[in-house]
Amino acid sequence: MKIWYGITTTQYLKYKKYYTNIRNILLDRGVILTRDWYPYVEEDFKLRKGKKRNMEEVYKAVTKAIDQANAVIIESTIPSFSISHQIYYAILRQKPTLVLQTKNANINFSDAYIGAIDSKYLIVRNYDSKNLEKIIDEF
Numbered sequence: 156m157k158i159w160y161g162i163t164t165t166q167y168l169k170y171k172k173y174y175t176n177i178r179n180i181l182l183d184r185g186v187i188l189t190r191d192w193y194p195y196v197e198e199d200f201k202l203r204k205g206k207k208r209n210m211e212e213v214y215k216a217v218t219k220a221i222d223q224a225n226a227v228i229i230e231s232t233i234p235s236f237s238i239s240h241q242i243y244y245a246i247l248r249q250k251p252t253l254v255l256q257t258k259n260a261n262i263n264f265s266d267a268y269i270g271a272i273d274s275k276y277l278i279v280r281n282y283d284s285k286n287l288e289k290i291i292d293e294f
Contacts (some may be wrong), residue, residue, distance in 0.1 A: 157166065157187045159224040159245070160237070163235040164196060173257060174230055180291050181228070199286035212219040217243060228294070245277045254279045254293045255287075 160181060162174050178193050191204050217237075221227060227245040230253050245252040258281045279288045 156185075157189050157223060158193075159189045159217075159220045159227045159250075160191075160229075160239075161227070161238060161241045162230045163233045163238050165233050165235055167196060170230075171223045172231060173232065176287065177228070177230055177255070177291070180288055183289075189223040190216055217241060221245050221248060221250065224250060226276070226294070228253045228255065228291070230255050237259045242277070246274050249276055251294070252277050253290070255282050255290070259281045259282070277284070 156294060160178060162170075167174070175193070175274055178188075178191075181188065208293055219280055221241065221244055224245075227241070227250045229242055229245075229252065231242075242252060254277065258278070276292060
């Protein structure tokens, strides 16, 4: 299966262990990531040193990766416009979309805009280390 796995890089270092864990679970299950950003994200931070990314290139690469995927998984503990757009874009493209948030996140799905979206393509789940693998496997 081909999956687009997306995160936000805001507070990346704080949530790196969660992002890495999800990625490793996917790879352990033989998933093909349509754009595996992970090997480059830390190097990108070091090279940029405050410089802005070319967001047009990022946008094109992400939407292409979503188009190529059979399904989408988004880690959304730290909400952002980009993550929201990726979720919306995936639903429009009729991609099964799993949106994950740590159980200790400041914003709960039920209190967020995403909690009101009624789509057969969207699944939202709170996770922790005990239930993450089960959530991904059931998806």
